[in-house]
Structure formats: structure tokens, C-alpha cells
Amino acid sequence: MSIRVNSVCPGWILTDRMSGVLRRQSKAQGVPYQTALDRITEGIPLGRCGTAEEVADLIVFLASERASYITGATIQVDGGLYRGLF
Numbered sequence: 001m002s003i004r005v006n007s008v009c010p011g012w013i014l015t016d017r018m019s020g021v022l023r024r025q026s027k028a029q030g031v032p033y034q035t036a037l038d039r040i041t042e043g044i045p046l047g048r049c050g051t052a053e054e055v056a057d058l059i060v061f062l063a064s065e066r067a068s069y070i071t072g073a074t075i076q077v078d079g080g081l082y083r084g085l086f
Contacts, residue, residue: 004071006062011078012040014049045080 012018026036041048055077061067062075076082 002071004068006067006070006073006075008055008058008062009074009076009078009082010050010055011076011081012044012049013052013055013077015052018049043081044078048079050077050079 022036022040023033026033029036037049058075058077062070
């Protein structure tokens with residue numbers, strides 16, 4: 001038996017919590033909800049926030065037999081937001 005260790009690094013994921021934060025932020029700034037959301041997504045190359053299902057799909061894959069040879073990986077689920085070089 002071997003142990004595999006991988007990490008999943010989600011970016012801006014549009015969860016209920018994030019929607020609540022954006023609603024409070026839009027109210028505090030006096031702007032529509034969509035404007036607050038647009039400000040977040042303008043820096044994401046894919047132009048949108050991710051979904052919880054997209055993060056879950058990656059986790060399910062990594063836990064499956066199909067990913068049995070993947071270990072030591074760090075995978076961003078952020079629509080291209082992270083622009084670091086390795």
C-alpha cells in the first residue's frame with residue numbers, strides 16, 4: 001500500500017459564503033451585486049468564478065483509481081488567476 005498526497009488550491013469559488021460576502025460588499029460600497037462580482041472576475045483569465053462542483057470534480061478524480069499514479073501535485077482550480085512561475 002502506498003500513500004498519495006496531493007493538494008487542491010481553489011481560487012475564487014462562487015459559494016453561498018462568497019455570495020454573502022459580495023452582497024455585503026456591494027451594499028457597503030453602494031454598487032450593484034453584479035458590479036462587485038465583476039470586480040473580482042476581471043482579473044481571472046477565464047472571466048468567471050469557479051463552482052463548488054468544479055472543485056469537487058477534481059477531488060473526486062484525485063481520489064479515484066484513474067489518478068492512482070498522481071502524487072505530490074499541487075493543482076490550482078482558479079481559472080488561471082495564479083500567474084507564478086516555477
